[in-house]
Amino acid sequence: MKTPFSLLLGSVGAALVACALTSPRVVAADKVDPVADAKAFQNFFFQKFPNVKREDFVNGPYSMNEDMKRQWQEKEEFPPYEFALDAGKEMFATPFKNGKTYADCFPNGGIGIRQNYPYFDTKEGKVITLELALNRCREANGEAPYSYVKDEMASLTAYMAYTSRGKPMDIKIPDDPRALEAFENGKRYFYTRRGQMNFSCASCHVQSPGERIRAETLAPALGILNAMPIYRSEWSGMGTTSRRFVTCNSQTRAVPLEPQSDEYRDVEYFLSYVANGLPISGPGARP
Amino acid sequence: MKRACLLATLVALTIALPSARAATEADYKAAYAAAEAAAKEAASLRHQWTTTVSTLTAAKKAADGGDFDRAFAAAKEAEALAKASIFQANSEKEAWKAMEIR
Amino acid sequence: MTTTTGPHPTRRLILLGAASVALIGLGNLPFAARPASAAANDKYPEEAFKQKSEADAIKALYGRTAEPSDKVKLDAPEIAENGGVVPVSVTTTLDKVTSISFFVAENPYALAASYRIADGTIPGVANRLKMAKTTKLVAIVEADGKLYSATKEVKVTVGGCGG
Amino acid sequence: MASSIRVRATSNGDITEVQTLIQHPMDTGLVKDSKGELIPAHFIQELKFECNGKDVFVANWGTAVSKDPYVKFSFKGAKKGDELKISWTDNKGASDTTTAKIA
Numbered sequence: 001m002k003t004p005f006s007l008l009l010g011s012v013g014a015a016l017v018a019c020a021l022t023s024p025r026v027v028a029a030d031k032v033d034p035v036a037d038a039k040a041f042q043n044f045f046f047q048k049f050p051n052v053k054r055e056d057f058v059n060g061p062y063s064m065n066e067d068m069k070r071q072w073q074e075k076e077e078f079p080p081y082e083f084a085l086d087a088g089k090e091m092f093a094t095p096f097k098n099g100k101t102y103a104d105c106f107p108n109g110g111i112g113i114r115q116n117y118p119y120f121d122t123k124e125g126k127v128i129t130l131e132l133a134l135n136r137c138r139e140a141n142g143e144a145p146y147s148y149v150k151d152e153m154a155s156l157t158a159y160m161a162y163t164s165r166g167k168p169m170d171i172k173i174p175d176d177p178r179a180l181e182a183f184e185n186g187k188r189y190f191y192t193r194r195g196q197m198n199f200s201c202a203s204c205h206v207q208s209p210g211e212r213i214r215a216e217t218l219a220p221a222l223g224i225l226n227a228m229p230i231y232r233s234e235w236s237g238m239g240t241t242s243r244r245f246v247t248c249n250s251q252t253r254a255v256p257l258e259p260q261s262d263e264y265r266d267v268e269y270f271l272s273y274v275a276n277g278l279p280i281s282g283p284g285a286r287p
Numbered sequence: 288m289k290r291a292c293l294l295a296t297l298v299a300l301t302i303a304l305p306s307a308r309a310a311t312e313a314d315y316k317a318a319y320a321a322a323e324a325a326a327k328e329a330a331s332l333r334h335q336w337t338t339t340v341s342t343l344t345a346a347k348k349a350a351d352g353g354d355f356d357r358a359f360a361a362a363k364e365a366e367a368l369a370k371a372s373i374f375q376a377n378s379e380k381e382a383w384k385a386m387e388i389r
Numbered sequence: 390m391t392t393t394t395g396p397h398p399t400r401r402l403i404l405l406g407a408a409s410v411a412l413i414g415l416g417n418l419p420f421a422a423r424p425a426s427a428a429a430n431d432k433y434p435e436e437a438f439k440q441k442s443e444a445d446a447i448k449a450l451y452g453r454t455a456e457p458s459d460k461v462k463l464d465a466p467e468i469a470e471n472g473g474v475v476p477v478s479v480t481t482t483l484d485k486v487t488s489i490s491f492f493v494a495e496n497p498y499a500l501a502a503s504y505r506i507a508d509g510t511i512p513g514v515a516n517r518l519k520m521a522k523t524t525k526l527v528a529i530v531e532a533d534g535k536l537y538s539a540t541k542e543v544k545v546t547v548g549g550c551g552g
Numbered sequence: 553m554a555s556s557i558r559v560r561a562t563s564n565g566d567i568t569e570v571q572t573l574i575q576h577p578m579d580t581g582l583v584k585d586s587k588g589e590l591i592p593a594h595f596i597q598e599l600k601f602e603c604n605g606k607d608v609f610v611a612n613w614g615t616a617v618s619k620d621p622y623v624k625f626s627f628k629g630a631k632k633g634d635e636l637k638i639s640w641t642d643n644k645g646a647s648d649t650t651t652a653k654i655a
Binding site for chain 3: 067068070071072074075080197199204213214215216233234236251252287
């Protein structure tokens, strides 16, 4: 099948021109630009929901629906995560067998630092989430790691989140190509369709926040991790970020990855970075 | 949306193959092997579907029960699902950019 | 949680508990002074909690029927955020209230909760109930021996797109 | 171990508002566990609030009360510093009690 060489050349030229016209950032598309991405991401939601106050986006579905917000505020008077919070506080203060405590593993004794997680570790060249750091702290002190999706991890992260409540999310991307790659990998995961339902995270949390999938109102992607960990009535129990990613995957009939696998840590890095400036509101209560 | 319909037709097409005579154990074994290979590839692309896994188990269960007709059909369906998820993984390598907020 | 498991089957413990409550009740007469009404007795209404339908449960608990009244204000969500945790509350302007109860018609057992309101306690309660599916929710207030009710429909369904 | 009962009793003027959250599974007996066996019913049946020697509020609960149950009510005739005694018993005969000062 021989296409005349000129025809081929012409179509390539046309494609290039078309490409340049359609997206001014076509040149920039290859160079990863987190600052621009975060700006565009936040503006998308601020314009799509002009009457939602900026800091309210962290309240997920409750920023989208007045009736549900009332139900939520009623619950917040005596929230169901109260027990996990107290358990986390107690665990945080209980020394390991070797006498050390979690406070020795974290800057500022672990108090009021949740807004800086996840961070990019330039020595290891990968994203470190709060949950991963907690288990590393346990292992470094001769203790068995906790499950990423069970109550103990949720209680610990609930307490650490509580000590950061109100502080703006403050994620840093060092000038390191591997950090930019992790950010891009997280962004790619966020927009990639998966599962037999053929949904991506964006299909629900960018295209239709505020709408319902059966009884549940979809949360906007902006600030969606600021309330983690969450007590979900659906689970009638606490859930970590890992548990949320795993269950979201299975809902679209995609086989979930290992908790704290690269893709999950990177998408947490991406989602947290684009929410910079919005307050930490964890632990949260959700439907 | 166009890509989703394409996906659906692909899956429907492969399942609708009429199996004229009753499937023998050999037919089932061949179909199961093909399905398993496709599922392995889907898993390596980290795009496996939960329905592929459950259909594969159903095929095996039917075969253990000696019902090779159902086992063969289930293995065929599992293969179709795995192939569709591979198609999804490859097409999404570029397609995700369409939805990106810029 | 300090749990003291009763040495004997729970029935004995409940009767024991009920007896002591009755004694205290007699002690300062808030209950005894009230005209003897079926619900205000102090035993755990075992029978009422076993009834499937709401009508039977009301009869078993109070022994008579209720009439709707706008003095009973029932607050419940239109669409429940989650069937397992539905915030429901009731307030009333009626006085001499002795009991408030909630019935979830479509639940396996209609009677969900029943509260005994002592003299001097504000007639109102907020709690979180489970609802199996979209259902009629009935609140009953027993005031001065008569029954008044308020009803609201609550939509309940599962969430998510179904994994 | 901390008590299973969390209580907040605040009074303004003559009215005391009481909020309580109790840690309890409230199993209905109709739910199956991952192995497919029915989880036996295990729920609080009676919850009593006593102040100045008088039962101010008594709850009789069935299986339709949510897990980690919450209840709020108000009553008159108590003042700051009075003691509120809260106790519950469940269908397995277990029980717990706590006292709280009205703030």
